[in-house]
Amino acid sequence: MNFKEEYRMSKNFSLKEYDSYMKKKPLEQLMILKMLYESFKNQNNVRLVEFGAGTGRFTKLLIKRFPNFRITVVEPDKNCCLKLQKLADKYKNMKVVQLTAENFPKNKKFDIVAMTTAFHHISFDKKLKFIRIVKSILNKKGIFVLADNFIAEYKSMKERNDVLKKSMNKWIRDAIVEKDTEELKMAKKMKSLVFGKDFGGEYFICNSKFEKLIKESGLKIKEKINTTNTDPLDMEIYLYLIRP
Numbered sequence: 001m002n003f004k005e006e007y008r009m010s011k012n013f014s015l016k017e018y019d020s021y022m023k024k025k026p027l028e029q030l031m032i033l034k035m036l037y038e039s040f041k042n043q044n045n046v047r048l049v050e051f052g053a054g055t056g057r058f059t060k061l062l063i064k065r066f067p068n069f070r071i072t073v074v075e076p077d078k079n080c081c082l083k084l085q086k087l088a089d090k091y092k093n094m095k096v097v098q099l100t101a102e103n104f105p106k107n108k109k110f111d112i113v114a115m116t117t118a119f120h121h122i123s124f125d126k127k128l129k130f131i132r133i134v135k136s137i138l139n140k141k142g143i144f145v146l147a148d149n150f151i152a153e154y155k156s157m158k159e160r161n162d163v164l165k166k167s168m169n170k171w172i173r174d175a176i177v178e179k180d181t182e183e184l185k186m187a188k189k190m191k192s193l194v195f196g197k198d199f200g201g202e203y204f205i206c207n208s209k210f211e212k213l214i215k216e217s218g219l220k221i222k223e224k225i226n227t228t229n230t231d232p233l234d235m236e237i238y239l240y241l242i243r244p
């Protein structure tokens, strides 16, 4: 399989560094597995598409829990695709597609659309386009499960920058107080990215903006869970269960 030189995540983070950092944070992913199990435990031929699969952190959990699912993973980063392809070589029900989520074709149908910690990489002007694609590819009884970090509420872009700056500074302060060097490194890197060119490819939004996009697309939010429940300035992780 040949993948194009199209870097996303691996341009900014070493993939090893990313996996080691994220190992501590699988709660929302475990919650998604439980939700999927409750809805699909007795079904055959379940088709799932995962967008922004990265290094396969969530894909591996999915395969272990649901060995019979037919899984398509969509990921633009060449180095991530190479890792995902290694997994696909072992697990024949899995297919790797090198593409950005917002360019995925609308002509296929899936029972489950999953996206973990990747929606914030879709640029502001492409987010609604992507959600409309999800609406088109979801089967009538399908579900869209999305987990991501959301920033505190804002009304204008100027206010967005203010809350984002407060979040980044809090992250750095907390890491210093906790003497957590790995966290401090990640926080400083993220601060330089989100205020850099093209927002460093990190287009974080607040919950109300996301929920407005979902409403505009015609999809419906059935559950919304704050999996961190600490402080809105912590860029808390929310899990959404969305249906047609």
Ligand SMILES: C[S@@+](CC[C@H](N)C(=O)[O-])C[C@H]1O[C@@H](n2cnc3c(N)ncnc32)[C@H](O)[C@@H]1O
Binding pocket: 007, 008, 009, 010, 022, 051, 052, 053, 054, 055, 056, 057, 058, 074, 075, 076, 077, 080, 099, 100, 101, 102, 115, 116, 117, 118, 121, 122, 123
């Ligand atoms: C933070 S990682 C999350 C990976 C994985 N889902 C996880 O939970 O560990 C985000 C991934 O989204 C990918 N990405 C960036 N832009 C994207 C886009 N427009 N569409 C889909 N994925 C994108 C990045 O290359 C990266 O692999």
